[in-house]
Amino acid sequence: MxxxxxxxxxxxxxxxxxxxAAAESCxxxxxxxxxxxxxxxxxxxxxxxxxxxxxxxxxxxxxGMETLEKYGAVSSETVIExxxxxxxxxxxxxxISVSGIAGPGGGxxxxxxGTVWIGLSTPQGVFSWHYRWTGDRLSVKEQTAQAxxxxxxxxxxxxxx
Numbered sequence: 521m522x523x524x525x526x527x528x529x530x531x532x533x534x535x536x537x538x539x540x541a542a543a544e545s546c547x548x549x550x551x552x553x554x555x556x557x558x559x560x561x562x563x564x565x566x567x568x569x570x571x572x573x574x575x576x577x578x579x580x581x582x583x584g585m586e587t588l589e590k591y592g593a594v595s596s597e598t599v600i601e602x603x604x605x606x607x608x609x610x611x612x613x614x615x616i617s618v619s620g621i622a623g624p625g626g627g628x629x630x631x632x633x634g635t636v637w638i639g640l641s642t643p644q645g646v647f648s649w650h651y652r653w654t655g656d657r658l659s660v661k662e663q664t665a666q667a668x669x670x671x672x673x674x675x676x677x678x679x680x681x
Contacts, residue, residue: 525669526554532676533564540672541612542568543581543602545593546620546636550665566610571602581605594619594631596648599639607641614675615641616668620651622660636664640671 523531533540542551552568555561569580574593577583582605583598591597602617620636627633634653639646649671653663 524554525666525673526558528673529555529669529676530558530561530564532673536676536679538564538613538676539566539611540564541566541606541610541615542668543599543606543615543617543639544568544570545572545577545602545618546622547618547661547665547668548572550661551616551618551668554665554669566612569606569609577602580609582608592631594621594635594637596637596639596650599637599648600641600646603639603641603646613643614672615639616672617641618664618668620653620660620664622657622664624657634660636660636667638664638668638671640675642675 544551549570555565571577571580574588578585581602583601587597587601599617599619603615607615617639621627621631621633623633636651636653637648639648651667653660
């Protein structure tokens with residue numbers, strides 16, 4: 521049986537001696553929840569900020585109001601600023617950040633329900649990915665958390681090559 525992604529994340533972080541943090545919006549803390557379901561996760565997981573409202577993104581993560589006004593909360597630019605903000609605040613080695621529209625409302629023609637951006641801040645740089653999930657609110661949150669954990673695993677496995 522395959523290991524859950526949150527277990528693999530922990531094993532890889534320990535192997536590389538790295539600390540992880542998260543900045544979550546649309547997942548509402550689900551990534552942190554999954555990571556902390558693993559016993560001993562305090563060895564590698566520093567914590568997260570669930571910044572759901574734009575005001576929290578600005579105050580707690582240092583996202584620029586100009587960024588939110590120009591690109592919106594659900595954008596590459598915002599998840600990159602979220603990731604950089606929490607990385608600095610918690611002095612993490614790597615950070616995952618997520619922002620999206622889980623639904624059922626809130627979507628627009630340009631950014632329909634299910635639109636999600638995931639950011640990753642690492643010593644090698646900052647990256648972002650765009651997704652369009654289908655399904656209900658809980659499904660969008662779960663797909664986003666799963667993708668975020670997958671991104672961390674892929675990054676850490678590449679570091680081993």
